[in-house]
Amino acid sequence: MSVPYGKLPAWVDFGLIPLINLVVAFLVAGLVVLAVGESPLRAAALLVEGAFGYGEGIGYTLYYATNFIFTGLAVAMAFHGGLFNIGGEGQAYVAGIGVALPCLWLDQYVPWFVTFPFAILGAALMGAVWAMIPGWLQAKRGSHIVITTIMFNFIASSLMVYLLVDVLKPAGSMAPQTRTFVEGGRLPKLDWLLGAFGLDIGGAPFNLSFLLALIAAFVVWVIIWRTRLGYEIRTMGHSPKAARYAGIRENRIIIITMMLSGALAGMMALNPIMGDQHRMQLDFVSGAGFVGIAVALMGRSHPAGIIPAAILFGMLYQGGAEISFEMPEISRDMIVIIQGLVILFAGALENMFRPAITSLFATLGAARPGTAKPAE
């Protein structure tokens, strides 16, 4: 039997439908704002203005987007292998160690561009190790990856509290954080990038890790669609039976996929630690790992979709902060509701409008019979 719905042009599939989902999500969010007694239109204006209206706002939006590109890519990588990695949060958190240690060791002796490669490596390695354990448990013991990665988020959290309170905190300090890095542990800002458009990023922490995120997106695309490993990952993701038939070692691929996923999540730690705070604090990930799930869903697990989705969520974060500042009735939690709605409509209810749009296009196609003639 054939597929239940006819085929749609690509621009509808990847452009129009996500856009409609997004608009509906915002409409419903608008109702919520209305229910709290504020004007949805003003809230929307504040959101957009706060996120894109001026240089510093854009800087913040892109700073948040950087986090989400990394964690979104991490989730997408696992998705392609049929694995649902919910542990991006913990993997990024633990990866903070991989960023902080090279910085603490090297920052006084070498410039940032010497520290940076070590920090990238450290972040990727720690994230990979933290994701490898659930991967290994899934492959060898059959423990479900969703459960184990969630548990590893909690373990990561406790571990980091211990390290920051008892090990990494400088003697005499009262804050659970490392010492602040000097120049050699700080990434340069990308003020020149926005400066080229005549924008001033002001105090926004928009930094070099954004470019690294873009490179990572390209590398993920290459791995998934242009390498043997990616082929094996996708085969397993679509059909474990076909993978077995093709002689692909399932266990090996599960572990490698999870490690790649963890490495991507881990690199997220570079942005806040080396790029913004210049020290490692408690809870520096602050939910980016979970937002990555939504970003991957919305971006259809494709790097080209993940980047705009990450920027959208960056906008929600930055613009949302602006709203809660201007409209006391609307708290940060409200922003979480809006994000939830976006996830709901763009992810879970992704296909809600598809049948209607498909039949609409069928009707349009029939009205113009010249377009639907046989190709033979």
Add this chain to the structure above:
Amino acid sequence: MSDIAIELKGIDKSFGAVHANKNINLSVRKGTIHGIIGENGAGKSTLMSILYGFYQADGGDVFVDGTRTVIRDPNAAIAAGIGMVHQHFMLVENFTVLENVMLGAEESQVLTAGITKARAELRRLEEEYELEVDADAIIEELPVGNQQRVEILKALYRGADILILDEPTGVLTPAEADHLFRILRQLKDQGKTIILITHKLREIMAITDEVSVMRRGEMVATRTTADTSVEELAELMVGRRVLLRVDKDEARPGDVLLAVEKLTVRDSRGVAMVKDVSFDVRAGEIVGIAGVAGNGQSELLEAVSGIRRAEKGRILLNGEPIDVAGRTDPAELRARGMAHVPEDRHHMGLVLAFEESENSILGYHTDPRYVSGAFLNIDGIRRDAAEKMESYDIRPRDVRLRTANFSGGNQQKIVLAREMERDPSVLVIGQPTRGVDVGAIEFIHKRIIEMRDAGKAVLLVSVELDEIRSLSDRVLVMFDGRIVGERSPDANEGELGLLMAGVTDSREAAA
């Protein structure tokens, strides 16, 4: 009232560039069994989906009982008295028969009253049409043939006067198929109209009153079944003369290339599915394994091809043992000259979401022709896939098309091209023509014979006894995990049928 139950006028439907139905006219007389045949992709399923409201036609009209009817969705079809029995059953496996029949027609929130009524109605239907099924049996515990009867009951329960059956015998044993035909005749005698979609010419000849032939989206002919012949229908379907009988010379068997010795294989639940099986396959011969589905053939194939671990026994490939109990590795066997066309084309042989070219390297994706270092050689892969498409006549010729969008026959050719072009020494094939159209069957059979004549050892498993008989040089019959007999392919069909049911000379094996 008219004596035409269904009339289609000028039905037209396109999916993007694919013109699935071109100006189709069809009239089905009341109280008849009307067959619709055509190759896969000819547009039969699309046409019936339009009639059942899954798709909307781009143009044309549907008349039910002489009145123009717009069928927007399956509910409208049911209201118009049209019922459909799908190829893949739409049943809730852990519900009882009664619950499945009622599903969607419960009538109220509290089920008690409905259940009583449904039970009475079900009993009436069962008696009227000899559809005996236990109303309280759980679906997943029923044999496939009975599950199908439940589908028919579901349609009748909703008051269907016109019944569409889509490839109904694909999953049935010969005996179950016979039973189905008896039921269909009974339904016809009671005045129901039946539309039977199939690609099996024998069924058309056996049961239909009239037959319409579709080819490439067009309705090419309608015949009275009594006035036509299998040859004529085959020619109409394919558009050229078809060889229904496989032409082949005497086999010249050489060395033993594949030897299986006392092999025992358990399935994932730990049940022994293959019990102490031994046989060998020589170069230049085709050994067919006949049997009703589920008697261990699948597990045997998987063990031989290295996908499933065996518990005991030995397998020798080109005289060298393979480690059957250890970590079996399909990739290693492939490198040693084993090619495998798996039974489950959709989940094992292909990744349906992949582009055609990606599937053309499945299992061979480490070959230096397709990879350089860690990277895929995309151009090389596509070029190679395009060549195979040409030599195996895979249509449409688009190496970047999603594999799910190819017809069954073309999908199978993708697998065959991949496995045969590697010049293996042993070829293991499961269900080579399941869900494949007549034109492609001829092609596939010819290729299998060519492999034999090129000196390959071919192990063939099929539930189609005709196929086993026409291709094999020796026939082994498998029942309940054992080889219960070896016969010549010319052996009498009744004798093979008995063996397939487990009846051997010495003992009567009860199922």
